[in-house]
Amino acid sequence: MNAPAGPTAPDPTRVAADVAAALAEDLGDGDVTAALLPDAPDCAYLLCKEDAVVCGRPWFEGCHRALDPEVRIDWRVSEGDRVAAGTVLAILQGRNRALVSAERASLNFMQTLSGTATITAAHVDAVRGTGTGILDTRKTLPGLRHAQKYAVRTGGGVNHRMGLYDTVMLKENHVRAAGSLTAAIRAARAMQPTLPLIVEVESIEQLREALTEGCDRVLIDDFTPQMRREAVAIARAAPFDGRIPLEVSGGVDLAGLRAIAEDGVDFISIGGLTKHVRAIDLSLKLGPPPG
Template sequence: MSSFSDFSPESLHAQVLLDVARALQEDVGGGDLTAALVPPARRARARVLAREAAVICGAPWVDAALRAMDPGVRITWHVAEGQRCAPDQVVLQAEGEARALLSAERTALNFLQLLSAVATKTATYVQAVQGTRARIVDTRKTIPGLRLAQKYAVRTGGGTNHRIGLHDAVLIKENHIAAAGGVTAVLRAAQQVAARAQFIEIEVETLAQLQEALDAGARMVLLDNMPLPMLHEAVRLNAGRAILEISGGVTLESVRALADTGVDRISIGALTKDVKATDFSMRLQELP
C-alpha cells in the first residue's frame, strides 16, 4: 500500500479489519471476564459523547470494532467523519448485545480518541496557513503498527501524506549524502530507482547545498532547520524550479511565518507523534 490517495475502499477496509483484530486480541483475548457478568440475552443502547471539541475521525475502525463483537449492532453517527463536534455532544449511538458493546468499548474509543486527535491537530495547522501556498504534510513519526490509520487521520484533518514508508519514495538525508559521496552523486544514484518511487526528495541544510541540488536536477528539496531569512533566500534562489518543503522544529506559533516564505510544503512530526488523545466516553442504557 503506497498511499491513501490510491486506496480502494476494499483495501482500506482490509487494513481497518487488521488493525481492529489486533487491538481486540490484545484487549479481549480469550474472553471478557467482566462482561460475562451481564446476562447474554440482554440488549443495550450505547452513546458516545465528546468531552471536548474535535474533528471526528476513526469511524471505520469504530464500526469494525463494534461489529466484530456483534455483527447485528445498529450504529448511527450523529457527527460525520471529518466534521467538528462540540463538547458534550453525542457523536455516536449504537444498539446491540450489551456484552458486545461492553467488550468493544475500549478498543472503539481508543481508535476514536487517537485518530480524532490527529485529525484535530492537523486541522489546526491547516487553518493556520490558510491563504498561503503551503500544504501541511505528515512524517513517518507514527505509532508502530498504526501508521496508515494515523495518515488517514491526517488526510481527514485536511493535511497531506508524505511517503508511507521507506518502500514507496526516496528521501535523501544528510547521512545518505555523506555515504554516497555528495549531493550530485546521490541524486545520480537515485535515478536508478526513480521508476519505483513516487518521488525523489533531497534534504539540504545550506544555500550552497540547495544550489548544488538544483544544478543536479533535483525536483523536490527539503529545507532542514533553516532560519527565516535563509528560507526566504532559498525560495528566491529556487525560482519555482523544485518543490520546496520545510522540516524541523515547526510549531503552531511558527508555522504561519514559515508558510509566508512561499514554500510548497511544511512537514510536521508532531501531527502524529506528540498527540494528546481526544476525550470521549461511552454510556450504556439497558433496552427493554
C-alpha cells in the first residue's frame, strides 16, 4: 500500500462541523461577557509565543467568519510555515464582540493543530534523508481525527488508515481466530478484496509467512534492533525484493528515531504525534500589533 503523499486540504464540510460544534459548546445561548462591549469595529492580531509550525487556519477562519461573515483576516504566514516566537501570524478587522466571542474556539483549534504539526515536523526532521516516512495512528482526540491527521500532513508526516473502515489490519487476535497467519490473510483477502491489507507480525517466522502470502504492508511490532535489521534484509532480498514495505511500531521515541530509520524500514508509526498533545502558545489581542 502506498501511503498518501504530501499535505492535502481538509474537507470543508468536516471543518464546518468542527467549528459549529466548538462554537455551540463555548457560546451556548450567547456570550454574556462580550455583550458588555459596544459592538464597534475593531482590530486584533494573532501572536505566536514560541517556535512552531503553523496549522489550523481553516478552523480559525471558520470560527471568526461564523460570527462575523464580514471579518477581514490578513495572514502574514502560510499554513505549514515554520515561525519563531514573537511572530504575528495574522491581523483581523471586524466587530469587537465577534472577535472576542470567536477567540477561544479559534485559538483552541490553532494551538492544538499547530502543536500536532510541530511535533510531527520534529520527527520528520529526525529521519530526513533516510527515506523513512513518519506515520500517525488512530490515537487521536475524540471528534478531531480529521483535523489532527490533517495537522500531521501539514507537519510532513503521512496518514495511516483513517479508521476501521478503509484498511484491513490483521493482528494477533485475528491470527488466533483464523488458526494461522496465512489463513487470516486469505480470509481477509476473500472478504475485502479491494481494501489495503496490513499485517502485524511478532516474529521473523511470521514475517516470512506474511511476505510469502502477500499483503500491502508488514508491521513489525516491538522487534529488537537485531530482529529489525534481519527483517529488512529478508524483505529486500529475493524472492521478495522489497516489494512489500515494512513499518515499525512500538517503543519508538524521538531520540532513537534515526537509528531505526537507518536500519532501512519504510515507515515508523508514532501514536504520540496525536495522542500526547501539547498546544502551542498563541494569543489573540484586540488592537493593532506592536510596532
